[in-house]
Amino acid sequence: MPPYQLLLSLVLASSHVLVNAADPSPVEDYDVLQYVDPLIGSANGGNVFPGATLPYGMAKAVADTDSESNQGGFAYEGGNVTGFSSMHDSGTGGSPSLGNFPLFPYAKCAGDEVNGCVYPKKQRKIKYKPDSVQAHPGYFAIELASGVRVDMTAAQHTSLFRFQFPNGSSPLILLDLTDLSDSRQDNATISVDESTGRMTGDARFTPSFGSGSYTLYFCADFESPALKRDSGIFVNSRASADVHDLKISRSINGYPLPGGGFVRFKSAPDNTILARVGVSFVSTKQACSHAESEIKDFNFNATHQAAIDQWTEKMRPIRVSRTGIDNSVLTNFFSGVYRTMVNPQDYTGENVLWSSNEPYFDSFYCLWDSFRSQIPFLTIFDPNAVIKMVRSLIDTQRHLGWLPDCRMSLCKGYTQGGSNADNILADVYLKGLRDGIDWDAGYAAVQKDAEEEPYDWSNEGRGGLRSWKNLHYIPVEDFDYEGFGTMTRSISRTLEYAYNDFAIAQMARGLNKTADAERYEKRSRNWRNLFKKDQTSLWKGNDTGFTGFFQPKYSNGTWGYQDPLACSNIDMSGRACSLQNTAGETFESSIWEYQFFVPHDMSTLITHLGGPTNFTNRLDHLHDTNITYIGNEPAFLTVFQYHYAGRPAKSTSRVRTYIPDYFSPTPAGLPGNDDSGAMGSFVAMAMMGLFPNPGQSVYLLTVPFFEAVSIDALSSILVV
Structure with missing residues (x-):
């Protein structure tokens, strides 16, 4: 049994989620396609x-x-x-x-x-x-x-x-x-x-x-x-x-x-x-x-x-107990599962850019979105497809020089944060998928992301690596003469680069590359260099009561300033922290939300934010005042991070608030665009009571929406 399957079989029994092909299904078999509605998200900006x-x-x-x-x-x-x-x-x-x-x-x-x-x-x-x-x-x-x-x-x-x-x-x-x-x-x-x-x-x-x-x-x-x-x-x-x-x-x-x-x-x-x-x-x-x-x-x-x-065959591995469950709940769940397999797309045999016997997948929109829950969900549910996707990503790097961060129509997409294929490869490696994957080539690919800056880092890799290695953060108004990209997002890129390096360190540990692991683990702590412990946050002229936030820093070590609420869901100024906006130091989110994006060093983050009680209060403030926007992927993990403060029941409470209030089985039932199944996988994993912290052997357990969930995933693994 692969390590990740053994882990899940042992851990998930307590939450009535079974992932073990050797055991009989605890729920009856039935046609799940009756509960799939492809029109969910076809209105109100779901863009499905x-x-x-x-x-x-x-x-x-x-x-x-x-x-x-x-x-x-x-x-x-x-x-x-x-x-x-x-x-x-x-x-x-x-x-x-x-x-x-x-x-x-x-x-x-x-x-x-x-x-x-x-x-x-x-x-x-x-x-x-x-x-x-x-x-x-x-x-x-x-x-x-x-x-x-x-x-x-x-x-x-x-x-x-x-x-x-x-x-x-x-x-x-x-x-x-x-x-x-x-x-x-x-x-x-x-x-x-x-x-x-x-x-x-x-x-x-x-x-x-x-x-x-x-x-x-x-x-x-x-x-x-x-x-x-x-x-x-x-x-x-x-x-x-x-x-x-x-x-x-x-x-x-x-x-x-x-x-x-x-x-x-x-x-x-x-x-x-x-x-x-x-x-x-x-x-x-x-x-x-x-x-x-x-x-x-x-x-x-x-x-x-x-x-x-x-x-029918693709949906065969997963069943849930229907006891006491309304059909709308089943439709919400199974439609979410369905959308995880609409994108990316298998273009094997259609790639004219190079000749290869490896699979080729396209329409990764984008890995910044899908690493958080979609690919981790498919790693459990459809590992054979994930094996092909990873082989495709590695083969893309082999022929084009870089792992993609976003890819569509045989073209390079834009980078949004760090080098997020690193997170996916590390997560899949840690979950034990091996068949047909050249993990030595995979490690060389992620290490190149960490060590070499491409000329056009707006399309691949990471920019500002000279600053990252020497200053140990990405400065605002970075002086980067080795490559070009949008010279913004200094805070979110610093946080995401730190997480990328942590993910690479996990691969290095597994491959017995101890010196590499120690170097990248040290670099994964660079997020601390942008934490300003005396920074406050005001809302409508009033102090929110919390002190200590990330802030931009210049290359000479002096602090810049970005309102922690800028680009948040309650920022009514019209500012947008996007690739088209040149002012934001966070991407598609606020500092208020990004303060929680240290998924690999939560104990240190909680200490920085004032301890478990204050950390919990900050999460409450994030959600209760609608600073966060559950229609965008950076919000996903914050729903479950109460676990790290010893309050897992509050994670369950948040899940039950967002589903079905913001995710419902209607054409307007998604709070934001589905991002190639990211929203679908959030719904599926949250309703299963099992949410990943990707790049780590960690699942955050909440109370499932069903008495039992059965995923017969082992039988779907094929050697290709």
Whole structure:
């Protein structure tokens, strides 16, 4: 039995959480998919992807809307549908992601002319019928105001859309060479086969939270009882059935010139049209190969059932007792588990950047978010997938030189704090996962993060390492001539670098690298150098009653100042401590919240903050006055840190306040964007009564929401 499984089997019995494949399940078996609602978080800024996909699937089919929270494609907020596309991410902040090559259906064109249909995205958008929306694992359906009903399912790289048109239609379906955020660069192509209607092509886009660009390829085929009438291409607002090839290499005032293809059908008694769209980062040939092999016969029901079977198998290991439990509680829990497997995505075989036999995972949005609970949850629940993810991270470092901190669409994402892949590798190493992972290469990768500064540390690694090693903190207005990145976040980076070094030290101990372990353990105490013991915090002119907070410090050792409440949930000044804001010395959080981010040295922190009673009072003040924002990941651990002051019952009380008050099984049921399943994993682990302090062999136990939880995880570990 792997060490982490043995640990959990021994520790969790007291909380009625069993993680042991050798023991029979303490709860009855049942279909958990009935309790999964993909629409949770599809409104109010949850930004989830609610459409049809497989576990870690690349193809993600859904209706795209023009709503404010459409980062995942569809937002259940009463907006307009602009198309139906096959590539999405889930729960991201920032700009909408992917949404490439959307299809759009018309029942008929005005005047029965192809130019009677409207082609540009912003002009063609249409309302949908809110009551028609259905979402289940592997399935999504919606009806447009035009009477066209669309349902969809997916395979690994292929989407299958079923368009059902009203009687008397002469349907036209267009494919647009665009994406959700209109990021397409100048080059795009499409070719429409005049005899079959097959559309193939490609376009180059930019990522939503990173640098560089990527090229995506598509292959769309159509099948219908209705006969094909004609086909062609469109440019801007005009179409032609006489032209079947288009190459766009220009734009209008920097805005990509709209263009794409269409296929039109004759009216028939059954106006059902199936559209199969394969996608690939490699070539149109590979996109077509995916489509033909994964959904070879356009069988919608069989494809849908295959998706259900995969989700059923993925959810098989976990069951909870339903005794005395309302269905809404079960839906909240199992939907959280489900969302942990929507992102990241398995792009193995689609990586054109290097040649390798290792797995390749993408859509890590971002490791700053997912190290806290998502990957630790999957380490227990789906260790085989985590093994592949870690192998992918190590292989990325092997070929690109650095572990990623955020990654999407084969591009480098932006760093948000420290080098957070270090935390993930250390946590997985400590939990005993070994199969197929080159841990010597993994250690070399995390050590490089700690010792070498990349030129572009806004995308990878850590900046300011010269100051980190010599001054033992990151100074405000750091003089860093070795690399470039946003010269802010000096407090949060200091705290996060300290934690990164502690995580590396744990790996070093396990690998018998004693000298390294001692060096990084010493560096992990650098957080103390930014603690100003006489610093107070005012709120509305009044002293909050607490003394001692982190503060920025200049390279000459003198103190700077940042209001401890700046960028907190109750800061109404409009300040934002984000990558786009150049003034904040903390990232996406306040000093008031970051004062608790010393997860590896809690006893020393509690002493600095005045002892257990004062520490507990500070946590109470953080939560009771809404300084913290549970919709962002830095808040997660603070819910459970009462344990360290000897008050675990208060941790349980906080959990029961936040769930279901802030996490409920409704479209608006998430307090913030899901961040690729981070919110889902918080709900899942908190309701299990088991929350990680990652990078350590520590789980903080609270009273579960269920009489028993069974995770039969051992049988899911495969040697790959």
